[in-house]
Amino acid sequence: MKKKTSSAPPALRHPNAIGVKEGLGYMFGDIGNLLVLTFISTFLKVFYTDSLFSGFMSDEASRERVMNDITVLFLVTRLWDAINDPLWGLIVDARRPKPEGKFRPYIKVVAIPLVLSCILCFMNLHKIIDSYIVLLIFAYISYTAFGMLYTGMNIPYGSLASVITDDPKGRTLLSTFRSIGGGVGGAPVQLVGQLIIYKKTLNAAGEKISAFDGERAFMLAVVFSVLSAAAYFFCYKSTRERVLSPVQEKKKIDIKLTYGSLFKSIPFLTVMISGILISGLLQYGSFNQYLFKNYFGESNLSILNTICTYAPMAALILFMPKLVEKFGKKELCVFGLVIASAASIVNAVFLPGKGVYFTMQALTGFGYSFMSITNWAIVMDVIDYQELKTGVKNESAIYAVYTFARKLGQTIADSGGMQLLKFTGYSDKVKNEVSTAKGSVGHNIYRICTIVPAVVYTLILILTAVYPLSKKKLAPMNEELMKRRGERMQAADDAAAAES
Numbered sequence: 140m141k142k143k144t145s146s147a148p149p150a151l152r153h154p155n156a157i158g159v160k161e162g163l164g165y166m167f168g169d170i171g172n173l174l175v176l177t178f179i180s181t182f183l184k185v186f187y188t189d190s191l192f193s194g195f196m197s198d199e200a201s202r203e204r205v206m207n208d209i210t211v212l213f214l215v216t217r218l219w220d221a222i223n224d225p226l227w228g229l230i231v232d233a234r235r236p237k238p239e240g241k242f243r244p245y246i247k248v249v250a251i252p253l254v255l256s257c258i259l260c261f262m263n264l265h266k267i268i269d270s271y272i273v274l275l276i277f278a279y280i281s282y283t284a285f286g287m288l289y290t291g292m293n294i295p296y297g298s299l300a301s302v303i304t305d306d307p308k309g310r311t312l313l314s315t316f317r318s319i320g321g322g323v324g325g326a327p328v329q330l331v332g333q334l335i336i337y338k339k340t341l342n343a344a345g346e347k348i349s350a351f352d353g354e355r356a357f358m359l360a361v362v363f364s365v366l367s368a369a370a371y372f373f374c375y376k377s378t379r380e381r382v383l384s385p386v387q388e389k390k391k392i393d394i395k396l397t398y399g400s401l402f403k404s405i406p407f408l409t410v411m412i413s414g415i416l417i418s419g420l421l422q423y424g425s426f427n428q429y430l431f432k433n434y435f436g437e438s439n440l441s442i443l444n445t446i447c448t449y450a451p452m453a454a455l456i457l458f459m460p461k462l463v464e465k466f467g468k469k470e471l472c473v474f475g476l477v478i479a480s481a482a483s484i485v486n487a488v489f490l491p492g493k494g495v496y497f498t499m500q501a502l503t504g505f506g507y508s509f510m511s512i513t514n515w516a517i518v519m520d521v522i523d524y525q526e527l528k529t530g531v532k533n534e535s536a537i538y539a540v541y542t543f544a545r546k547l548g549q550t551i552a553d554s555g556g557m558q559l560l561k562f563t564g565y566s567d568k569v570k571n572e573v574s575t576a577k578g579s580v581g582h583n584i585y586r587i588c589t590i591v592p593a594v595v596y597t598l599i600l601i602l603t604a605v606y607p608l609s610k611k612k613l614a615p616m617n618e619e620l621m622k623r624r625g626e627r628m629q630a631a632d633d634a635a636a637a638e639s
Contacts (some may be wrong), residue, residue, distance in 0.1 A: 155381045162312045164377025165303065166320035168246065168296045171370035172289075173324025174363045175257040179285060180421075180549075181329055181338060182356055183260060184209075184557070187427050189570055190263055190353030191278065192582040195271050196567035203561070210557040212278060217550030220286030221543045227294045228539020240380035241302065241312035250371035253292050254364035255286040261360040263353040286546075292371070294539050301519050301534040302382040305624070307617055311460050314516035319456055321511070322449045324370070328363060329445040335359055337438040340571075348571050349438035350531075400529050401540060403432045406521050409606040411544040411569035413599050417510070419548030420595045426556050429565065430588040434581040435493060436573035443497055452512065459512045467610025468513040468520070469603065479506030480593070487593035490585070503596070510603070520608050522619055530623075559587040 162249075177297040187209050188196075196202040237244050259281040264274055300313045334355050337349040401407045461472055482502035486490070491499070518541055526532045563583035574581035608616075 155309065156306050157304045157309045157312065159312075160454060161303065161378060162316035164374055164513075165300065165313050166316035166323070166374075167370045167377065168299070168374035169317045169320030170324035171250070171367040171374065172293060172296065172545045173321050174328060174367040174370065175254060175285075176289065176333070177325040177328040178332065178360060178363050179257060179260060181425050181428065182332060184425055184553070185351050186261055186263075186356055187212075187278065188565075188567075189327055189351040190356070191265055191274060192271070193567060193570075194265070199566075202566040204391040206557060206561040206565075208275060210554050210561070212282070213553035213557060214550060216279065216283045216286055217546060217553060219283060221292060221463070221550060222545035223287055223290045223293065224539040224543035224546060225536070226539075228536040231295055231298065231539075232536045234444060236380075239298075240297040242299040243375055243378060243380065245291065246299075246371050246375045247518065249288055250368050253285070254368045256281065256288050257364045257367075258357075258360050260285055261353070261357045263357065276580065290542070290546075293542060295424070296374075297515070297518075298534045298538045299378065299380070300515060301522055301538075302380040303378060305382045305620070306524075307613070308460070308464070310516045310519050311463050311513070314478070314514065314519070315456060315459050315512055317515050318452065318512040320548060322452055322456075324367075326445055326449045331441050332359060333439055333441045335612075337432075348573060350434050350571055400525065401537065404521075404525060404528070406524050406606060406608050407537070409602050410517060410521050411541060413552070413602045413606075414541055414544040415548035416595050416599050416602070417514070417548065418545035419552040420592060420599075422549040422552035423556050423591055423595075424558065426584075426588055429560065429584050432571075433569070433573060434585045436470050440493075440497075444452075444500060447497055447500040448504040448507075451501065452508040455505075455508050456512055459509075463513060463516075467613070469606055469609050471509045472513060472603045473600065474519075475506040475509030476596065476603055477506070479503045480596040482506065482599050483589070483593040483596045487589040490589075507596075510599075517606075517608075524608060524616065527616060527620055527623075556587075559591075560584070563587065 188205075192205050192209070196205045231242070231245070234241070260278075262277075262281070264277055268274060300310070300317070302636070303313060304310065336352055336359060338352050338355070339347060340350045401411075427441065427444060428438070431444070434440040459471075479502070482499040486496055486499045489495075518538065521541075522532075522534050522537050525537055564580045569580050572580065575585075576582060
C-alpha cells in the first residue's frame with residue numbers, strides 16, 4: 140500500500156524571518172546597556188551616601204541636608220532625563236536612514252561617550268576637594284551626562300528590534316534574547332560587585348560588618364564600562380535592519396497625530412503605566428543594599444537575591460517562545476504576576492526570617508520572569524497596533540514615550556526611596572550598624588523594602604489583566620499589517636516605475 144501524504148501546503152517562511160545568530164547579536168546590545176545601567180542603579184546611591192558625601196552627615200542637621208540634596212538630585216536629573224526621551228524619539232524618527240540603517244549608527248557613535256560618563260559618576264573627588272557644593276555640582280553634571288547619553292543609546296537600540304523583523308516569532312525571539320542580555324549584563328554586576336566593592340571591617344560596636352569601598356567601586360566602573368563598549372560594537376556588527384517603509388524616507392513628524400493618538404490607546408496606556416511601575420520597582424530594588432547590610436548584616440546576601448531574580452528567568456527562557464506560541468504573552472504575564480504579587484505580600488505582611496524571605500523572593504522572581512522575558516515583544520505589539528490605527532510607523536517616537544514612562548518610574552523610585560530612607564533614621568553614624576529590633580533603623584528599612592514591592596506587583600497585575608491585546612486579538616492584527624505594508628511597498632514601487 141502506498142503511504143498517504145498530507146495535502147496541506149507547507150508552512151511559508153516569513154520574508155523577514157531571523158535566526159538565533161541575529162538574536163545573539165541583538166542580545167549584546169542589552170548586555171552593554173545593563174553592564175553600565177545596573178552598576179549605576181545598584182551602587183550609585185550607596186556611593187553618594189557612604190563615599191562621595193560621607194563626612195558631611197556628622198549631625199542631624201547636616202544629615203537632613205545631604206539626604207534632601209541627594210533626593211533633589213535624583214528628582215531633577217531623572218526628570219530631565221525623562222523629558223529627553225520624547226525629544227530623542229522625534230529626532231531619531233525624523234532623520235533619514237544612513238546606508239547602515241536608521242538606528243544602528245547611534246549604537247556606534249554613542250557607545251564611548253556613554254561608558255566614559257559611567258566612569259565619571261564614580262570618581263570620588265572628595266579626596267581632593269572638600270567643598271560640598273562643588274561635589275554636589277559634579278554629581279549633577281556626571282549623572283545628567285550619563286542619563287542623556289543612555290537615552291541616546293537606548294531609544295535607537297530599543298527601536299532597532301522593530302526593524303530587524305516583523306515576524307511575530309522573530310519578535311518573541313528578539314525579546315527573549317534581550318531578556319537574556321539583561322540577565323547576562325545585570326547579574327554579573329551585582330554578583331561580582333557585592334564581592335569586590337564591600338570589604339569586611341569592624342564597626343564601632345566591634346561587630347564584623349560589610350562596608351562600602353568607593354575606590355573599589357571606581358575600579359569596577361572602569362572594568363564594566365570597557366566590557367559594555369565591546370558589547371555595543373558587537374551588536375552593531377551583528378544586526379541588520381530589514382523592515383523598511385517608503386513612508387519613512389520623506390515623512391514629516393506630526394506630533395499631534397503621533398502622541399495624541401497614544402493617549403487614546405488602551406494598549407499603550409496600560410503598557411505605559413505598567414512601565415512606570417515595573418521600572419520604578421526595579422530601581423527601588425537598589426535600596427536592598429541597605430536592607431542586607433543594615434538588617435540582615437550580610438551585604439553578600441545581595442548575591443542570593445540576584446540568584447533568586449535571575450535563576451528562574453534562566454530556567455524559563457528557553458521554553459518561553461513555545462509557551463508564548465501556545466498561551467500568549469498577556470496570558471502568561473497574568474499567570475506569573477499572580478505568583479509574584481502573592482509572594483511579595485507574604486514578605487511584607489509576615490516579616491519572616493531569612494529562609495522564608497528568600498524563598499518568597501525566588502517565587503517573586505519566577506512570577507516576574509514571564510513579564511520580563513516578553514515585555515519588549517509586548518511593546519513591539521503596541522507599536523504595531525498604533526501603526527494599524529494611524530497608518531504611520533513611528534517606532535522611535537512611541538518607544539521614546541514608553542522609555543519616558545520607565546524613567547518617570549525610576550525618578551519616583553529614587554526620589555521617593557531616598558525620602559523613605561531618610562525617615563528610617565539612616566545617617567553616617569548608623570551606616571555600619573546592624574539592627575532588627577522593632578522601630579530600629581534596620582527594621583524600618585525592612586518595612587520600606589517589602590511593603591512597596593507588594594503594593595506595586597499587585598497594581599501591575601491589575602493593569603496586565605486589563606491590557607487588551609490577547610493572543611486571540613494579535614493574530615488578525617498581524618495579518619492585516621502584513622497586507623497593508625505589502626500594499627504600500629507595491630504602491631511605492633509602482634510610483635518609482637512611473638517616474639522612470
